Amino acid sequence: MDAMSAGSRDSDTATGAVQTAIDAVYESIASGDLRPGQPIRQETLADQLGLSRQPIREALRMLASDGLLTYRRNVGFCARELSSAELDQAYRLRRLIENEILCGTTDIAPAALTRLRELNTAIADAAARHDLGAVRRLNAEFHFTLFAQSGLDLYVEELRRLWRLTNIYRAIYATDPNTISRIVAEHDAIITALESADLPRLIALHNQHREGTLDALTDRLGATETATATP
Template identity: 45%
Template sequence: MIVGGELLPGQQIRQEQMAERFSVSRLPIREALRHLLATGLVTHQYNFGFSVARLNQAEFDQLYLMRDLLESAIIRSLPEAKPRHLERLTELNDAISVAAERADAGAVRQLNKEFHFTMFRDSPLSLVVDEVERIWGWAMPYHAVFVSDSGERSRIITEHAQMVETLGRNDVEGLVQLMMNHRAKSEARLNSLLSPHP
């Protein structure tokens, strides 16, 4: 619900409602919330309870700084891409296109993440990839907002196709640059959502 955008940053999570929704007792809900607290996806305040974590601008800037550094290192460590790997990335991007045509923002988000981590998991830097996945988790509730825009969905698909083509040429530095531009555009869009509006 958090990653899918059903629960938005700052929104309170009521244990009773969650227990009723999932037809379980409050005990597994409390356990899930404790786990989410440890991952940073939720926060807890005395006399208020649990809520979806809300990042401030400085925290968001740090997330993108970490992504810039770590994802660039991952890309530089990638082996030469095999044809089947390139085909899988193309299949995922095609699936994103289908989901985008249906305006299924949830599927776009999940497939977008799968696209990137299918690429990243080819790297021998498995611990770094795991850390990047954790960092992605913190920003996923915000992705729910910006991928609902059709222009953003089209941009993602076009840039993914460029990445696959560049990876197929084994142009590592070209791919690093494409990924940096890809992230920068997403960061700019998310920054506009975080900025206070008059």
């Protein structure tokens, strides 16, 4: 093997190690294992993943540049905390982008409708098994399967960033069986609006779906902020 080939292989290995670390931290955020403001112990993460500290540091820097982590002096990298005002801003941006995307989804392919039904059934099944990780992943797949029908790839890419930013809070929210039942019922209504190509109703239902989550998150976050501020 020549030096160039060896260097390329080493680079690929390093890139793979960084991505492994990124995926692991992101999963901890999305699942709620890593709480808002919680520090990330680089040594512990390196041991868990069987990696050296260098790809861990690079992964944390990249996640911080994406807004998912913050760096605090004398503490290190921590899961980002959003204030209730910042959470509201993120959801306002989501509303703007998602509504634009939904305008391009009314001519949805039958296969995509079938897939949405399958995913919603799978969400209900996962909830019955108390598999909250599967509920979270399937819910995201449901929405991004719908969004992908618009063909607005740059919009969808930006939307993924906003979803990642707020995942740490949705993980706290989507643990109540009644909440998941409501999510499934609202998904069914969204599918019905898609089937009838009723764009105003589709947008109204999707806004209601999103804002129900925001209201619950804001209530919980506001209560936390009040408790923290109380001497």
